[in-house]
Amino acid sequence: MAEYQIRHCERQLEGGIHPETYKDLSTSAPCVFIDDPKRLVFPIHFSGGGPGEPLVSIGDTVSQGTPIIKCQSGIIHVASRAGTVIDITDHAITHPSDDVSASIIIEPNGSKDQSYLHPLSWPFDADTLRDRAIEAGILGLGGAGFPSFKKWSDGTQTLIINAAECEPYLTADDTLMRIDTHSMIRGACMLSQTLDIKTIVIGIEDNKPEALAAIEAALQESRSDCFFDIVLLDTKYPSGSARQLVWLTLGIEVPTGSRSVESGVIVHNPGTLAALSRAIDGKPITDRIVTLTGEALTTQKNVIAPIGTPIRHLIEATKTNPASLTSITVGGPMMGYQVTDFEAGITKTTNCLLAREVEIAPESPCIRCGACATACPVRLQPQQMVSALKGGLLDRAIHEGLTDCIECAACNAVCPSHIPLAEWFRLGRFEAREKANEQRLAAEARERFEARNKRLERIAQEQEAKRVARKAKTADALNKARKAREESA
């Protein structure tokens, strides 16, 4: 049995909100596998892990697990089902841009052909595990899609399993912890032992008793000697935001502009660790749990679907007519984004498809009520930042703390004037990053310009010195010759 303790979190999230959770909608039905769709869509540049290049051509036959995309970060994405590459073309993608991008289209052929990696034999070193995570395409399955191996630095003290799942409607992590508990625990233990991590913290909101029971049962059966510190968090949004979670569970404040890794903490989503456990056995990520929920769907549930499954296929799996929906929210109602083309395929980061009938309230002027500032977990003044951004004053917004904003949209949710604050901050933060990038390039150009001028000057001096030396030499020789002539005369 693995040792563990369960404790209530003694710290309080600053700000934050208590939205209705709507979690029961999707957890009351069992999680099921979904029939294979007729086609699978894999965006080459937007599957997570950065822009990529295709490793297959039109007409190729692939097995389940055949590498099809290699990203700049090294991450490999594989075919989630055996089939034929029928096209490589611009196609709708599941992405906040709601746009099209180069994608590989695979038609599954129903065969069970598999091309997996060889199982790793325990124990292995950190580099072996990193390589495996790259080949198996392991990235953050919670939403951000950051390549997991990049977080695994030496000197890490703590692994936090982010089991808060604080956003309304989402239950994919909750489901995974109930049905795939052993994989998650095993992944966490193997990662910790490989990186020499002392403590594994599970940060879980107190509204998931079933998941908690499953975790306890799995820990009692586990033969690992890792220590698990289970921290029960009050149900409050956004306690599952990485920075907030590190503070709530460990009391560590991650400084602005740095990642939690730099404070000796790795934060992983439960699904990521379960996927890692399978990758160690040789199986790359081919499927994930997706929550299909929202009042506009006929039925709600969690499903296990192949990566690349078109959104349309999943909507149909809830007995809903896709034509009855104009758009669907990918992710939760707070931080998700809208996709309107249902031919787009789900990616590794698609944790939820949410269809709601929402009343869109028109935006009205800010009444300076301060509700947004009270809700902000980072203690910012959202109304100040948004008025700066609307006025085109990016620098002002940055000065007000824009770069600390975690885009949680708690401010949006409480604003009586329905101002889309977080959307402004998303755009503003993008512009701030672009600007920082421009400044970095300018600084580099300045350095190279100055280095070049120094070089030119040095060369000029050297040439001048040579010329002077040559002249002196010539003069010397002439002198000598003259002297010799005079002497002989």
Added chain:
Amino acid sequence: MTEALWTIGSGVIGLSVVGLVGGALLQYASKAFKVDGNPLVDSIDALLPQTQCGQCGHPGCKPYAEAIANGEPINRCPPGGQETVDRLANLLGVDSLPLDADETTADQDLVAVIIEEECIGCTKCIQACPVDAIVGAAKLMHTVIVDDCTGCDLCVDPCPVDCIDMVPRPKASDFWIPNRPDVISSDRFGQIGMQHG
């Protein structure tokens, strides 16, 4: 004039440098290290785009920064655009001026590309580039390091076989810009119910 350039230039390798950037560069080179860290010049220089294109009439951004510190008008930098003029005005506490440039030269993010099949490896572009953004050895094909190129245009004219083009700066294939929240629309997700108590 040519005579004068020759005299100044005789000590410098690559005479093309003289022809290209003008004798001013040499004046600059000889002067550069006498201006040690004038803080005003540095703050002005920090606002200039570092394209090093010479369109301001100076052989680089730093020399223009020095000129501004000595009272030259602040609206002579086309790559910086009106935004830079406004920032300079703000820094110096003077009234802003309209940018002194025609529409076409202002605010286009371009980079140089060398048509590699046509490049004869003459190294003239390398000597012209103010920021060392071109690599290649004599008689071998040359290449522009896209990330390092400031788009200053100075390598285009010296190329004897005209194989350098200025093209829009390529964006990473996963580059995208978030939507601008329409000022008159509303929150796209609608409100979410709150628990009470």
